[in-house]
Amino acid sequence: MQRTSFLNGYDAGITLLQTGREQNWTRGEYLAAVDRVKTGPSLSSVATRAIKSTLEANPRLDERPRSLRNVVEHMVESFTQRRDALRQIQAGHSCSRNG
Secondary structure (H helix, E strand, O other): OHHHHHHHHHHHHHHHHHHHHHOOOOHHHHHHHHHHHOOOOOOOHHHHHHHHHHHHOOHHHHHOHHHHHHHHHHHHHHHHHHHHHHHHHHHHHHHHHHO
């Protein structure tokens, strides 16, 4: 189901961003990581495009580590909210089918 694919993609995007945050990646390292996983099934095209386009649009983030960290935090929060909303929708559909 498409929702499951999006859920998995958001989970993978969150994991990628959190890993980078923990390892103090540069903008270039985030982009390289996205390029490595974007062809696999674990990262949805929505998450891939969001991470890649945000970081490519802001080349000066390498000069501003604090700003990069803030951008990453914002993406993690955004992906988490979207994933959680999808889970609620999915749970609601499951309940309505069972009830």
